Amino acid sequence: MTPAAKSAFSQRETKVNDGSEDHTAEQNARKDSLFLRLVSRDLGEPFAEFRIRFQDLTNETNLFVLRESLAELSEPVYRLDRLIRDLVDTAAIESGELIDKEETVDLAALLSEQISKRLRRLHGYRLQPEIPSSALHVTGDKARLATLINDLLDAVILFSPEGGTILARLSRDEDNICISTENRAAHSPPAGTGTILEWLDACLQEAKGFEGVGIGLYRSYLTARFWGGELNVVTPPGGGVSFTLCIPYKK
16 A cells, blocks of 8 residues: 555544544544454454363374364364454554555456355355346455455354345445345344444444454455445344445446
């Protein structure tokens, strides 16, 4: 990212309506605190699971049991590896060190591709896409756009571990492109909805049930802001939760 881009991103993150420096500092402190609490929440369970299983292995003498236990350990190791990679990536965006590529991407094809990958691994879920029938070419970072799509899919999947129907939509108007995911069976925090940061804060107040999605959604929020867009969360009338990310349309 160029110095000018860093400066612009920093200004977007710190701007407040009344121009008060104290207000800005308080807002930034609350946002930083939220990020740290999300990290603690998302990393806590998989790390504790890994530590317990690893300690059990140190006392195991049966080679067959040891081999089976090592195979079972691969899942928490994978979760930890992914969470740490997500954390590093999110920290880079937060600090303004994101390297943004400019390439032509068919966003309709990319969303369809990510959904197809999920269908091969998911059990108990039904993915219902609403994607334009023709190509939707945009200028952007393909890998970053794929990450956004997966973060939004992860959220509605992990908020409903027992399964359900997931709606994935892609739409465009003259100015914006919007990607949304929705799951009517997802468990939303009882505090209701506000901004995405307020909603994440409400999730942290719950004893459990919202682990594993905080860092991804926070990263989506930062990326949307970086691109001049926004991430919103709503609770549909029939229940569940819906995330919509809108960014400026760049042909």
